[in-house]
Amino acid sequence: MSPSARLSGTLPVSVGVHFVALLGFLIWPLTTGITLPRVPSTFQCMLTLPVPPPPFVRPASKPVTSTARFSAAAAPTTAPEKINPELPSPAPLPDLAVGDASSVGDFGGIVGGNDGFVAPPPPPVPQPITAPVRVSELVHQPRKIVDTRPVYPELARQSRLQGTVILEAILDRNGRIDRVRVIRSVPLLDAAAMEAVRQWRYTPTVLNGQPVQVLMTITINFQLQQ
Secondary structure, X not given: OOHHHHHHHHHHHHHHHHHHHHHHHXXXXXHHOOOXXXXXXXXXXXXXXXXXOOOOOOOOOOOOOOOOXXXXXXXXXXXXXXXXXXXXXXXXXXXXXXXXXXXXXXXXXXXXXXXXXXXXXXXXXXXXXXXXXXXXXXXXXXXXXXXXXXXXXXXXXXXXXXXXXXXXXXXXXXXXXXXXXXXXXXXXXXXXHHHHHOOOEEOOEEEOOEEEOEEEEEEEEEOOXX
């Protein structure tokens, strides 16, 4: 047998032996240094239960005892010196039927007839106005229906006197001039102004449905014609 044939037969065997030796060299340290944990055979579990409350004990009921005491002095032992007369009992109130004319309702009812209702009282009659009312306080002012121009006094004309006379007049309830007085005076012209104003007439003035007197101011200018 040739040397090449012998080498081809032993070569696979030699490679397998070396592979097994190398494999054992690597695995042996791994298997010898590992310690597996022990598995306990039983499992213990501890549970803490709450303490139960003490049993309810009903308190013993106390015997009911009467606190009333009877005094021997409660009943009189001697006769009184005098006996007071008894007061008369109040007379009973009469029963009122529903809808009675003399009954008054609990809800602000008014004493009425058979149906228990009457019309409210009429409004009070306004008191008559006695004092004169200023013309500025009126809604509808009086209207002049008769006008008389003043006569220029001859003495004032000869003196070439001019001026303005202011009067205060009171109209009566019929619209006539009742009183008149001078507020601003021009001595030679006052009488002529008052004489003319006393002849004026106005429409009657009504306030709140009543005829009233009116206080008014009148201005009269005296000027000479050129």
